[in-house]
Every structure is written in C-alpha cells, then in structure tokens.
Amino acid sequence: MAVVYEKTKLLTDKPLHYCPGCTHGIIHRLVAEVIDELGVQEKTIGIAPVGCAVFAYDYFNCDMMEAAHGRAPAVATGCKRVNPKNVVFTYQGDGDLASIGAAEITHAATRGENITVIFVNNAIYGMTGGQMAPTTLPGQVTTTSPYGRDPKLCGYPIRVSEMLATLDGPAFIARVSVHDVKHIMEAKKAIRKAFEMQIAGKGFSMVEVLSACPTNWGMTPQEALKWLADNMIPQYPLGVKKEVE
Amino acid sequence: MAKLTIDRETCKGCGLCADVCPKHLLALSREINAKGYHPIGITDQEACIGCAFCARMCPDAVIKVEK
Ligand SMILES: Cc1ncc(C[n+]2csc(CCOP(=O)(O)OP(=O)(O)O)c2C)c(N)n1
Ligand code: SF4
Ligand code: SF4
Ligand code: SF4
Ligand SMILES: [Mg+2]
Numbered sequence: 001m002a003v004v005y006e007k008t009k010l011l012t013d014k015p016l017h018y019c020p021g022c023t024h025g026i027i028h029r030l031v032a033e034v035i036d037e038l039g040v041q042e043k044t045i046g047i048a049p050v051g052c053a054v055f056a057y058d059y060f061n062c063d064m065m066e067a068a069h070g071r072a073p074a075v076a077t078g079c080k081r082v083n084p085k086n087v088v089f090t091y092q093g094d095g096d097l098a099s100i101g102a103a104e105i106t107h108a109a110t111r112g113e114n115i116t117v118i119f120v121n122n123a124i125y126g127m128t129g130g131q132m133a134p135t136t137l138p139g140q141v142t143t144t145s146p147y148g149r150d151p152k153l154c155g156y157p158i159r160v161s162e163m164l165a166t167l168d169g170p171a172f173i174a175r176v177s178v179h180d181v182k183h184i185m186e187a188k189k190a191i192r193k194a195f196e197m198q199i200a201g202k203g204f205s206m207v208e209v210l211s212a213c214p215t216n217w218g219m220t221p222q223e224a225l226k227w228l229a230d231n232m233i234p235q236y237p238l239g240v241k242k243e244v245e
Numbered sequence: 246m247a248k249l250t251i252d253r254e255t256c257k258g259c260g261l262c263a264d265v266c267p268k269h270l271l272a273l274s275r276e277i278n279a280k281g282y283h284p285i286g287i288t289d290q291e292a293c294i295g296c297a298f299c300a301r302m303c304p305d306a307v308i309k310v311e312k
Pocket of ligand 1: 050051052053069092093094095096097100120122124125126127128133
C-alpha cells in the first residue's frame with residue numbers, strides 16, 4: 001500500500017491548540033507541506049505573530065522566532081538581510097497585520113523586501129475574545145460591534161491585498177480561501193508560488209488566506225465555512241492581485 | 246481498497262472531514278477521547294476510495310490515507 005496522504009514532517013508532533021474546526025490548522029499544514037516539498041527546511045526561518053497563532057513556533061519544524069505584535073515583517077527583514085540565503089516567512093493574523101502592524105507590512109511591501117507573508121484573515125481578533133478588526137465586514141457582529149459593524153462609525157474593511165498590490169515593491173500577491181478541498185488545493189499552489197518567488201529573488205510575496213474563526217463568530221465549524229464562502233469572498237475576492245515576471 | 250489511520254487522541258471532533266467525504270463514510274464515535282472530544286471513525290473501511298479529501302480538510306492532520 002502506498003501513502004496517499006500523511007502529516008508532513010515539517011509539522012512537529014505537538015497537538016495544535018486551536019479550537020475544533022479552526023482553519024489556522026489547515027493553513028499551518030499547507031505552509032509546512034510547501035517548505036517540505038521545496039526542500040528548504042534547513043534554511044527556513046518563520047516569524048510567529050501575536051494572535052491565536054502565537055505558538056506557531058511550537059508547530060513548524062524549522063527555525064522560528066516570535067515577534068512583537070504586528071512587527072513580524074520587520075523581524076523578517078532582519079533575518080533575510082543578514083543572510084539572504086535564508087528562506088523567511090511571517091505568519092500573521094488580520095489584527096496583527098492590518099491594525100497594529102499596518103506600518104510594518106506596508107513598508108516591507110513597498111521596499112520589495114524578499115520575504116513571504118502568510119496573512120490569515122478571519123475578520124476578527126480571535127485570541128483576545130472576538131473584537132472588531134480592520135477586516136471585520138460591514139454589519140458583522142463582534143464583541144466591540146454588538147449591533148454589527150457600522151461603516152459610518154468605524155470605517156470600511158481594508159482589502160489589504162488590493163491595497164498592497166498598488167505598490168511597486170511587491171512581486172506576488174494573491175488571496176485564497178480554505179473553506180473546501182478545491183480551495184485548499186488552490187491555496188497551497190499560491191503559497192508554493194509565493195515561496196518560489198522569494199527563492200528566485202523576485203521580492204516581496206504575500207498570500208492572504210480567508211480563514212474561519214468558529215468560536216468568535218459564534219458558529220459551528222460547518223456554519224463558519226459556509227459563512228466564509230457566502231460573506232467573506234464577496235467582500236474579499238479571490239485571485240492573484242499582482243505578479244511580476 | 247484504501248486504508249485510513251485515524252489519530253483518535255488528536256481528533257477534535259469538528260466533523261469537517263465527514264462533510265467532504267464523497268462516500269459519506271465518516272461519523273463521530275460514541276466514545277470520548279482524553280481531550281473530551283468524540284473522535285471521528287470510519288463506518289465502512291471497504292468502501293473507502295482513498296481520495297484523501299478528509300485528510301486534506303482536517304485542520305489537525307489527524308488522518309493518514311493509504312491505497
Ligand atoms: C502591543 C499589544 N497590543 C495588544 C495586544 C492584544 N492582542 C493580542 S492578540 C491581538 C489581536 C489578534 O488578532 P489577529 O491578529 O487577527 O489574530 P487571530 O487571533 O484572529 O488569529 C491583540 C489585539 C498585545 N498582545 N500586544
Ligand atoms: S479563537 Fe478563532 S482563530 Fe483562535 S483558535 Fe479559536 S477558532 Fe481559531
Ligand atoms: S479517503 Fe475519501 S472516501 Fe475514504 S474516508 Fe476519506 S474522504 Fe471518504
Ligand atoms: S476534521 Fe480532523 S479533527 Fe475534525 S473530526 Fe475530522 S479528523 Fe477529527
Ligand atoms: Mg484575526
């Protein structure tokens with residue numbers, strides 16, 4: 001019998017602490033599989049965020065560092081510039097990347113910093129109990145928008161991928177989703193492409209992954225995936241936003 | 246015929262794997278694992294086609310598929 005599928009060696013044996021049905025786990029797996037398949041485990045450094053993925057350093061079987069909230073792109077810049085042969089990625093939530101870290105991601109992107117960013121957009125601050133994020137949808141109920149996000153009061157959600165794609169620095173920016181098997185396969189292809197761009201020295205690459213937070217959305221894992229497909233994808237269209245030759 | 250190996254102690258009983266099985270072969274067990282979850286089980290191993298949809302959907306890398 002041949003193995004069709006098994007857990008990649010690029011993930012450690014430590015059980016993930018994420019809630020049941022949280023798609024952070026799927027995204028970890030895809031990133032780990034890509035690092036494994038590209039054969040770059042020994043020279044890869046991942047930068048973990050502040051957010052539910054704060055313990056990512058326990059799960060990836062490569063060198064990992066922890067950054068202050070939102071500062072992963074700055075730490076990644078240092079790791080990459082000190083030794084450009086390193087393959088360096090950040091793994092960041094939407095609160096981490098789009099709110100407190102909005103400056104760091106924007107400047108890393110416009111500098112064309114040769115790093116790969118995995119941006120997990122679940123439209124909420126998961127770790128701290130479900131507060132409104134810059135990516136929270138209009139009308140979405142969170143603990144800090146109990147009547148639904150009112151754009152007149154709180155502004156509109158930021159489409160980070162489209163915004164960064166207007167800059168001259170980035171080499172590759174795509175938005176993907178992990179709400180079903182077909183999209184999971186496509187997400188993996190985009191993550192692979194992003195790492196390949198870095199390895200080829202093309203410059204800044206980012207994959208925004210639409211992700212579910214069943215716990216703070218107040219839904220079952222099944223309802224959360226459906227809500228993602230029905231509500232997040234219309235607000236955050238999937239596809240490649242920028243790709244240089 | 247394909248073979249599924251399920252790490253029942255790591256499973257969180259979210260059921261996402263069951264929803265994507267084209268043969269509807271996966272269901273939560275009655276037992277409870279050490280974490281307090283009902284782990285997933287396969288109802289008919291003979292009928293499994295080894296597509297690995299379940300394994301690719303699982304957030305916790307619980308399922309190994311051989312064919
Ligand atoms: C300097 C600082 N400010 C605020 C916090 C509180 N805090 C921890 S995680 C977080 C946001 C997490 O949301 P996100 O990045 O979307 O990650 P998720 O948990 O949703 O994956 C905040 C505000 C902190 N830890 N440090
Ligand atoms: S709070 Fe949300 S994002 Fe955090 S682990 Fe739970 S489901 Fe995932
Ligand atoms: S491998 Fe395919 S057929 Fe077998 S249990 Fe998994 S999803 Fe169902
Ligand atoms: S998807 Fe994974 S964790 Fe969820 S029930 Fe299936 S095997 Fe268990
Ligand atoms: Mg978030």
